[in-house]
Amino acid sequence: MRSTESLGSSHGWRRVRGVLDDGREVFAKTGAASEVFASEAAGLRWLGEAIAVPEVVEVGPDRLVLSWVREEAPGxxxxxxxxxxxxxxxxxxxxxxxxxxxxxxxxxxxxxxxxxxxxxxxxxxxxxxxxxxxxxxxxxxxxxxxxxxxxxxxxxxxxxxxxxxxxxxxxxxxxxxxxxxxxxxxxxxxxxxxxxxxxxxxxxxxxxxxxxxxxxxxxxxxxxxxxxxxxxxxxxxxxxxxxxxxxxxxxxxxxxxxxxx
The missing domain is CATH 3.90.1200.10 (Aminoglycoside phosphotransferase (APH), C-terminal lobe)
Known part of the structure; x- marks a missing residue:
């Protein structure tokens, strides 16, 4: 990643906002090697066939990288x-x-x-x-x-x-x-x-x-x-x-x- 900003940690995973070399903004979770990231990626891809979810940019045993979601106020x-x-x-x-x-x-x-x-x-x-x-x-x-x-x-x-x-x-x-x-x-x-x-x-x-x-x-x-x-x-x-x-x-x-x- 070209740059990263820490978003703290949750459930033992480090959370960051980053910018890739091609300029895309991403959200990443990293931690000890686990099946949890592959499971989450599989679920996102499956749900994404029917509703809006972040794109899975990369997934590995110790990380999950997703497209950044720009949030707005609900209405x-x-x-x-x-x-x-x-x-x-x-x-x-x-x-x-x-x-x-x-x-x-x-x-x-x-x-x-x-x-x-x-x-x-x-x-x-x-x-x-x-x-x-x-x-x-x-x-x-x-x-x-x-x-x-x-x-x-x-x-x-x-x-x-x-x-x-x-x-x-x-x-x-x-x-x-x-x-x-x-x-x-x-x-x-x-x-x-x-x-x-x-x-x-x-x-x-x-x-x-x-x-x-x-x-x-x-x-x-x-x-x-x-x-x-x-x-x-x-x-x-x-x-x-x-x-x-x-x-x-x-x-x-x-x-x-x-x-x-």
């Missing part, structure tokens, strides 16, 4: 365009529940091997593995396990696998070009309500406009709002694993709401 019109684009990405679909590359969320590995249906995929590949890592009290573990037993009954109408981002919190939505560009995916074939529940978990500007445009483009099954806590169980468990007990109360509230469905 109602951009939110509506993003909602329609997100619906199109989900509708693009997947070959099954899972993905043909190793999964990661932050630095944590995830099992992307296929499962026959979404409730079993969500239970065995997402919730239960992180429950085992969360170091929760036995009484909490028992409640989560009770909720897992209800997944098939409360998941709503069966849907084909959607092409989902998998970690779609507001920090991974960059407002740019009059819409949004998606970054840092944990992409896989999953349930489209998972991405929408993640957008709601930590808030997104103009979320109502995003959801309204999405629903017009690709109507959601009846009862989807009541199922939001179901789809938030996995990201909340991830936060308990990464950051500790401060997320326990939010997790257990979601568990109780799933048990009440």
């Amino acid at each position: 109602a019109a951009a939110a509506e365009r993003f909602g329609r684009a997100l619906a199109g990405m989900h509708r693009a679909g997947a070959g099954g529940f899972g993905a043909p590359w190793p999964g990661f969320i932050a630095e944590l590995p995830m099992d992307n091997s296929p499962a026959p249906d979404w409730p079993s995929f969500y239970a065995s590949r997402r919730v239960l593995p992180f429950l085992r890592q969360a170091r929760l009290p036995a009484s909490d573990v028992a409640l989560v396990e009770r909720a897992v037993e209800r997944f098939a009954a409360v998941a709503g109408p069966a849907e084909p696998p959607a092409r989902i981002h998998g970690d779609l919190w507001s920090g991974n939505v960059l407002w740019s070009g009059g819409s949004a560009v998606l970054v840092d995916p944990a992409a896989h074939g999953g349930h489209r309500e998972t991405d929408l529940a993640m957008l709601a978990l930590f808030g997104l500007p103009y979320l109502d406009r995003v959801l309204g445009a999405y629903h017009e483009e690709f109507p959601l099954a009846e009862g989807w709002r009541a199922r939001v806590p179901l789809h938030q169980l996995h990201p909340l468990l991830v936060h308990v694993v990464l950051f500790g007990g401060s997320y326990r109360e939010g997790l257990m509230d979601a568990v109780r709401r799933v048990l009440a469905l």
Whole structure:
């Protein structure tokens, strides 16, 4: 690179803004050799078939270089365009529940091997593995396990696998070009309500406009709002694993709401 500017670090990776010899601006993450960069690159390329993502400029065991995204302030019109684009990405679909590359969320590995249906995929590949890592009290573990037993009954109408981002919190939505560009995916074939529940978990500007445009483009099954806590169980468990007990109360509230469905 011709020049670099440090953007600090996150999850043990060094983050920089750089300018290549040909003048292109890029964003780079570097760190110890890992499968995580190849996984992220594969997810970006797959999602990029259906929605705006950064270009993968280079990927290696210890680095990922992406085209720089020029951000702008969000607005109602951009939110509506993003909602329609997100619906199109989900509708693009997947070959099954899972993905043909190793999964990661932050630095944590995830099992992307296929499962026959979404409730079993969500239970065995997402919730239960992180429950085992969360170091929760036995009484909490028992409640989560009770909720897992209800997944098939409360998941709503069966849907084909959607092409989902998998970690779609507001920090991974960059407002740019009059819409949004998606970054840092944990992409896989999953349930489209998972991405929408993640957008709601930590808030997104103009979320109502995003959801309204999405629903017009690709109507959601009846009862989807009541199922939001179901789809938030996995990201909340991830936060308990990464950051500790401060997320326990939010997790257990979601568990109780799933048990009440």
